[in-house]
Structures are given as structure tokens and as C-alpha cells.
Amino acid sequence: MMKRREFLQKLGVGALAAVGMPYVATAQARPVKLATLLPLTGPFAFAGNAGREGFVDGVDYVNEVLGGVGGRKLELIVEDTGYDVAKGTAAFNRVVSRERAEELLFVYGDSTGLSKALAPEIARMGLPYSATSFANELADPKTYPTIFVFGPTYNDMMEALLRQIRLQKGRAKIALVYSNTEFGxxxxxxxxxxxxALGMEVVHEEVTPPAFTDATPIVLNLRRANPDFVILQGYALSVEPLILRTAREQGLRAQFMGTYYSAELALIQRAGPAAEGFTVTYHNAYWYDTLVPAVDEMxxxxxxxxxxxxxxxxxxxGSLAVALAIAEAMRRAAGAGKLTRAGVVExxxxxxxYNGLGLLLNFQFVNHRLPYTKLYRASVKDGRFNAITDWIKLA
Amino acid sequence: MSDLLPYLIGGLANGALYGLLALGFVLVYRATSVVNFAIGEFLLVGAYLTYTFALFLPLPLAMLAALPMAFLFGLLVERGFVRPLLGRNVVAVIMATIGLAAALDGGVQLLWGPDLKYLQGELPQLGFQLGDTFVPSRAVWNLLLALPLGLGLLWLLRKSRYGVLVRAISEREVAALALGIPTARILAGVWGISALLATLAGALLAVASGVGHNLVFFGLKVFPVAILGGLDSVGGALLAGFLLGVLEALSGRYLEPILPGFTEALPFVVVLLVLMVRPYGLLGERQIERV
Structure with missing residues (x-):
């Protein structure tokens, strides 16, 4: 016969189980969360809002078409950073303190400055992280084992441009024009x-503010240095048109080039005929590349x-590619019973x-970045960038 | 000299924009003692107004059509934000302009959306060859619009009845009220003109670099220009605009190779140096306060 104490113990365990069971059941159905800290206001609001839309579409697609992540719903959290490191840090702290570690499995941040500021804390938390930034320093799995760059780093982009220059003209004269920011x-x-190393000569360097109103001194200095190619870095589509227009006015013959953040159609619209031939690196598909499955699907x-x-x-x-790839990694982790932060990193x-429905060559990370890009050239007549190369492997 | 000339032309053309914006800023300060921290947003609103009209009008007409709207906007700001605080400590109005800046930033994004925009169409080409130097069309337009407008305003302030009334109010508002001067109406007009000047500067800027939030940063340039010219000197603002424009261009030519990035700090260094010698700015009024 069961003793009274034994009976009460068993009753207690049973009651706890009865209370706890539904809890466990709901925990299994609880969503997996992806937080984004985006510049929804401020100077980069144009990029932040478009990025948010990419995440919304990506997450909705994962839930509604792909059936979520291992039977759980993928939930998107969006916070505004205003492109401000202090505000972004506050948003990050808010999110990580509010959400449970077993549910918040990925954070997508904003800017090189914010990402570098958060990097040590992210490493300490073991939190999978990526950002709008393609800074070289972030692609360092030894120091930041959970940070990924979903594309080539700015160094890789430079490599792609320099290889193209070498193809076009062996011993070329190059000028570098960049903003006085971490990005630049x-x-x-x-x-x-x-x-x-490639046998070219850097004949001129211009360090500028990230935004300015007159490009005459820059272009005149360039004209004196007489480069064959000018590479622009660290601007957000207001400076490039100004430089291109001024260069055209002042009869500068050099060919202009830029990296990912200059690869937007607004550059062609704003610079007008001066945009002709502007060459950029870009590693996703354009909305008009309808042969790419992701574009067609979306x-x-x-x-x-x-x-x-x-x-x-x-x-x-870019955001769509990240959302799809993260969901895929989460799905695989869930399939292996490892839907945790460490599992997502693994x-x-x-x-x-995986190639994100053709949005990238593949997601084979090399030192936690994806060293693949294409080169595109602006066509004023078409009002768009047209690919001039296939995928270039940079590592 | 032929090497220097294009730099000077570029500097003068850019300085014309600085002068235009600073003129509106100083006008408000002189008439009301209010430092308008929302001047960059005035420029932003002006550029977006021009953008809206340029959707269905040729660009020169769109710029023209935006001006009365901008004036109206200035009147509304005065009526909604400034007049309710009339008679209060001037700091209250200054704080209100900081709030206004934030509200306008958000309002512009709500109304026009966050995506990148550009002005459709171009201004007629006025560029020409001057010896070995090409004078770009944008430089001609900047100077053509800013110089007559700036000088005309100066003349208006000195000689016209309206100008005398503005000066009377800026000297002593209470006395002006006692004499039956329609102070509120005239001050509203000053805010309207300030918005109109900012709109013109915004439109000229947006022609080359597009319409977007980045334009508000240009508003920051107004502070060194206005302080350099003398916060209460309308003529000083115009002069300081040209001066800083040219100094920046020359710094780009001569100092950048040895001190990369220095031009960004140049306006503030110049202001610091000038204020050490003339604390009231180049043409500002020397004020003696007896304690």
C-alpha cells in the first residue's frame, strides 16, 4: 500500500505534469524569431524600408508557401535604428532582453558602425547575426564566430572591380574617391x-564627407591626376550622381565604378546621361531579372x-535573400533536432x-562571407544596370 | 590662374547656395531672434514640393510653382509653431524649431514615402566656355538665381517700407507693436521668405543629387555661414556664403592633398578664427550689453 507521503509526492508530480504539459505543448508550437534592426527613418530610410519589405515578403513566403520552420512559424521583429549607432544599440538591447534565447535565433543589424559596436556582445551571446554592412572586419569567424556577411565584403567588391580593370586595360591608372566613414x-x-600587386598605379585619392553639395574640386583634382578608372566607395546615391554629372561637365574621360550600394537604379535616374557606363558590383538579382526563380516567385x-x-x-x-537563406538553415537545423542558436550557425x-531561388550563386560561406558577385554596367537608354559578367568567384 | 579659375567658379556657385540658405536663416534671426534649427527641413520640404510639381510641369516652371507653396508653408510654420509662443522666452521658440525639425522629417517621409526620388527634367543648359575654362550650367543657374535675389532682398530691407518695418520690429518689437505696426503679419512674411529661399536652394541642389533625406545635412552648413557673416547681418550671410564656398574649393585644391578630409572641418575652423578677432562676425552688429 502506498504511504501517505509517497502518495502526496506522486500527486504533486502528476499535478505539475498536468499544469506543465500544455505549456510544453505550446512551447513546441512557439514561433522562431528573426529580428531586424533597420534604418526606417533618417538618411538611409530608403534602404531600410525596402529592406523591411524584403524581410516581410521573405518571412511570409517561408510561412505560407514553405510551411514555416520545422512546423513552427517564423516571426519577424522589426526595430528602427534611424541609422544611429546609439539608437541601434538600444534597439538591439531591447530585443535581446525581451525575447527568449531559444526563440530569437537570428538578428539582422544595420551599418558597419553599429555592427562593429555590437560584435563583441553578439559573440559573447553566441547569437547568429548579419547586417546591411559588408565590412571586411565582420567576416572573421575566429573573432566573431556567429557573424555572417551575406555577400562579398567591400574588399571582395574592390577585387572584382580591379580584375575587370585589368581585363580592360593592363597597366591602368586608378583614382579612389571615398567618404570619410567606416563604410568609405x-x-x-x-x-x-x-x-x-596587379601592376596598376593609384594616381589619386580623395577623402570626402559622406554628403556634400559641390563636386567641382574633386573632379578638377581628378582631371589633373588623369586616371583611367575612378572607384567610388562609401556613398548612398546622392554623391555619385553629383560626381558623375560634374565629371561629364568638366570633360573627364575616366570610367567610373562603384560597389553594392551604388548599384541602384536611382543612380541612373539622378545622374541622367552622365551615368552611362558606370560599372558596379552587385550580387543578387534585379527585380527585372525575371528569369531568376526568386524574382518570378516573388x-x-x-x-x-x-x-x-x-x-x-x-x-x-538583399533582405529577401537573407530571409530565405536563414529560414533554410533553420529548417535544416530543425530537421537535425538542433534548432538553437548554435544549430543555426552550424x-x-x-x-x-542552396542558392536562395537563384538570388546568389550559392551560400557557400568562405570565412563567413559569400565571395561571389557579378559586374553590371549602367545603360541610360534602358534605364537599368545590365550584367557584363557571369558570377565572379573572389576566394 | 587658368588652373585656379574653375575651382573659383565652382566655389562661387556652391557659395551662392550657402548664401541663399543663410539669408533666409539670418532674416528670421534678425527679425525674431529665433535660431531656426529646422532650416535643413525647410530645404527638404522645398525640394519635395519642387519634385511634386516637376511630375507634371517642366522643371523651371515646377521650381517657380513651388515658391508660393513654400511661402505658404513658411506662413503656416509661423502660425502653428512660432506665434503661439510669441512673448515667451526665445529659447522656447528655439526648442520648438528643434521639435519642428523632427516633425517635418517624419512628415516628409509619411507624405512622400522613403524611396529615392529625382527631379524629372533639366534646367535649360546655360554652360559656356570662358577661355580654357568651362563654366557649367549649374554654376550659372546658382549664381543667376542667388545673386539678384540676395541683392534684391538686401535692397528691399534697406529701402522699402516693408524692410523698414522688419527692421523696426527687430530693433524693438514692443515699441513696434505700440506704434501700430502689424508685427504678427510682417513676421509671418519673414518666415515665408525664409522658406522660399530654402526651397530655391533645395531645388537647385536636388537637380544634381536627387531628392532625399540627405538634403537636410546641407542645413548644417548654414550655421558656420551665418555665424561667420554675423548672425544679424543679411548682407554678411550672402558674403560669408560666397567666402566659405570659395575657401572650401581652394582647400579642396591645395589642402586636401596634404590634409585629407580637412575641407569638411574648414568652415568651423574659419568661423573659430574669425570669431577670435570679430566675435560678432564679419558684418554683424557690435552689441554692448550693460550689466
Whole structure:
């Protein structure tokens, strides 16, 4: 016969189980969360809002078409940073303190400055992280084992441009024009070193504020240095048109080039005929690349949802690629029973056979970045950037 | 000299924009003692107004059509934000302009959306060859619009009845009220003109670099220009605009190679140096306060 104490103990365990069971059951159905800290206001609001839309579409697509992540719903959290490191840090702290560690499995941040500021804390938390930044320093799995760059770093982009220059003209004279920001300075030492190694000469360097109103001194200095190619870095589509227009006015013959953040159609619209031939690196698909499955799928998906089908910017495509790839890594981690932060890192590192419906060559990370890009050239007549190369492998 | 000339032309053309914006800023300060921290947003609103009209009008007409709207906007700001605080400590109005700046930033994004925009169409080409130097069309337009407008305003303030009334109010508001001067109406007009000047500067800027939030940063330039010219000197603002424009261009030519990035700090260094010698700015009024 059961003793009274034994009976009470068993009753207690039973009661606890009865109370706890539904809790466990709901915990299994609880969503997996992806937080984004985006510049929804401020000078980069254009990129932040387009990026948000890419995440919304990506997450909706994962939930509604792909059936979520291992039976759980993928939930998107969006916070505004205003492109301000202090505000972004506050948003990050708010999110990580509010959300449970077993649910918040990925954070997507904003800017080189914010990402560098958060990096040590992210490493300490073991939190999978990526950002709008392609800074070289972030692609360092030894120091930051959970940070990934979803594209080539700015150094890689410079490498792609320099290889193209070498193809076009062997011993070319190059000028570097960049903003006095982390974004602008990031790839400059590498570009100088590589240009020299490839037998080119850096004949001029211009360090400028990130925004200004007159490009005459810059263009006149360039004209005196007489480069064959000018690479612009660290601007957000207001400075490039100004430089291109001034260069055209002043009869500068050099060919202008830029990296990912200059690869948006607004550059062509703003610079007008001066944009002709402007060459950029870009590693996703454009909204008009309808042969890419992701574009075709998203057009159909947006139509079904009653969403606007007009041109979606490059920042939309970038966010969409991240959302799809993260969901894929999470799904694989869930399949292996490892849907944790460490599991997501592990499966991101094993995502080499996935290409995000053609949004990228593949997600084979090399030192936690994706060293693949294409080169595009601006056509004023078409009002768009046209690919001039296939995928270039940079590592 | 032929090497220097294009730099000077570029500097003068850019300085014309500085002068235009500073003129509106100083006008408000002189008439009301209010430092308008929302001047960059005035420029932003002006550029977006021009953008809206340029959707269905040729660009020169769109710029023209935006001006009365901008004037109206200035009147509304005065009526909504400034007049309710009339008679209060001037710091209250200054704080209100900081709030206004934030509200306008958000309002512009709500109304026009966050995506990148550009002005459709171009201004007629007025560029020409001057010896070996090409004078770009944008430089001609900047100078052509800013110089007559600036000098005309100066003349208006000195000689016209309206100008005398503005000066009377700025000297002593209470006395002006006692004499039956319609102070509120005239001050509203000053805010309107300030918004109109900012709109013109915004439109000229947006022609080359597009319409977007980045334009508000240009508003920051107004502070060194206005302080350099003398916060209460309308003529000083125009002069200081040209001066800083040219100094920046020359710094770009001669100092940048040895001190990369220095031009960004140049306006503030110049202001510091000038204020050490003339604390009231180049043409500002020397004020003696007896304690």
C-alpha cells in the first residue's frame, strides 16, 4: 500500500505534469524569431524600408508557401535604428532582453558602425547575426564566430572591380574617391595594395564627407591626376550622381565604378546621361531579372497578396535573400533536432548547396562571407544596370 | 590662374547656395531672434514640393510653382509653431524649431514615402566656355538665381517700407507693436521668405543629387555661414556664403592633398578664427550689453 507521503509526492508530480504539459505543448508550437534592426527613418530610410519589405515578403513566403520552420512559424521583429549607432544599440538591447534565447535565433543589424559596436556582445551571446554592412572586419569567424556577411565584403567588391580593370586595360591608372566613414574607408588599404600587386598605379585619392553639395574640386583634382578608372566607395546615391554629372561637365574621360550600394537604379535616374557606363558590383538579382526563380516567385506571391508589383530596389532583394537563406538553415537545423542558436550557425556554415531561388550563386560561406558577385554596367537608354559578367568567384 | 579659375567658379556657385540658405536663416534671426534649427527641413520640404510639381510641369516652371507653396508653408510654420509662443522666452521658440525639425522629417517621409526620388527634367543648359575654362550650367543657374535675389532682398530691407518695418520690429518689437505696426503679419512674411529661399536652394541642389533625406545635412552648413557673416547681418550671410564656398574649393585644391578630409572641418575652423578677432562676425552688429 502506498504511504501517505509517497502518495502526496506522486500527486504533486502528476499535478505539475498536468499544469506543465500544455505549456510544453505550446512551447513546441512557439514561433522562431528573426529580428531586424533597420534604418526606417533618417538618411538611409530608403534602404531600410525596402529592406523591411524584403524581410516581410521573405518571412511570409517561408510561412505560407514553405510551411514555416520545422512546423513552427517564423516571426519577424522589426526595430528602427534611424541609422544611429546609439539608437541601434538600444534597439538591439531591447530585443535581446525581451525575447527568449531559444526563440530569437537570428538578428539582422544595420551599418558597419553599429555592427562593429555590437560584435563583441553578439559573440559573447553566441547569437547568429548579419547586417546591411559588408565590412571586411565582420567576416572573421575566429573573432566573431556567429557573424555572417551575406555577400562579398567591400574588399571582395574592390577585387572584382580591379580584375575587370585589368581585363580592360593592363597597366591602368586608378583614382579612389571615398567618404570619410567606416563604410568609405573599409576597403581602401586592400584596394591600394591589390592595385599595386596587379601592376596598376593609384594616381589619386580623395577623402570626402559622406554628403556634400559641390563636386567641382574633386573632379578638377581628378582631371589633373588623369586616371583611367575612378572607384567610388562609401556613398548612398546622392554623391555619385553629383560626381558623375560634374565629371561629364568638366570633360573627364575616366570610367567610373562603384560597389553594392551604388548599384541602384536611382543612380541612373539622378545622374541622367552622365551615368552611362558606370560599372558596379552587385550580387543578387534585379527585380527585372525575371528569369531568376526568386524574382518570378516573388512577383507571383506579391500578386497573390495584393502587393505592389512595381520595381523593388536592390535592398529588397538583399533582405529577401537573407530571409530565405536563414529560414533554410533553420529548417535544416530543425530537421537535425538542433534548432538553437548554435544549430543555426552550424547549418549556415553548411548551406553551400542552396542558392536562395537563384538570388546568389550559392551560400557557400568562405570565412563567413559569400565571395561571389557579378559586374553590371549602367545603360541610360534602358534605364537599368545590365550584367557584363557571369558570377565572379573572389576566394 | 587658368588652373585656379574653375575651382573659383565652382566655389562661387556652391557659395551662392550657402548664401541663399543663410539669408533666409539670418532674416528670421534678425527679425525674431529665433535660431531656426529646422532650416535643413525647410530645404527638404522645398525640394519635395519642387519634385511634386516637376511630375507634371517642366522643371523651371515646377521650381517657380513651388515658391508660393513654400511661402505658404513658411506662413503656416509661423502660425502653428512660432506665434503661439510669441512673448515667451526665445529659447522656447528655439526648442520648438528643434521639435519642428523632427516633425517635418517624419512628415516628409509619411507624405512622400522613403524611396529615392529625382527631379524629372533639366534646367535649360546655360554652360559656356570662358577661355580654357568651362563654366557649367549649374554654376550659372546658382549664381543667376542667388545673386539678384540676395541683392534684391538686401535692397528691399534697406529701402522699402516693408524692410523698414522688419527692421523696426527687430530693433524693438514692443515699441513696434505700440506704434501700430502689424508685427504678427510682417513676421509671418519673414518666415515665408525664409522658406522660399530654402526651397530655391533645395531645388537647385536636388537637380544634381536627387531628392532625399540627405538634403537636410546641407542645413548644417548654414550655421558656420551665418555665424561667420554675423548672425544679424543679411548682407554678411550672402558674403560669408560666397567666402566659405570659395575657401572650401581652394582647400579642396591645395589642402586636401596634404590634409585629407580637412575641407569638411574648414568652415568651423574659419568661423573659430574669425570669431577670435570679430566675435560678432564679419558684418554683424557690435552689441554692448550693460550689466
Amino acid at each position: 574607408r573599409d576597403p581602401i588599404p586592400y584596394a591600394k595594395e591589390r592595385a599595386k 512577383r507571383k506571391f506579391r500578386q497573390k497578396k495584393g502587393r505592389d508589383l512595381s520595381y523593388r530596389p536592390t535592398y529588397y532583394m 547549418y549556415l556554415e553548411k548551406l553551400g548547396d
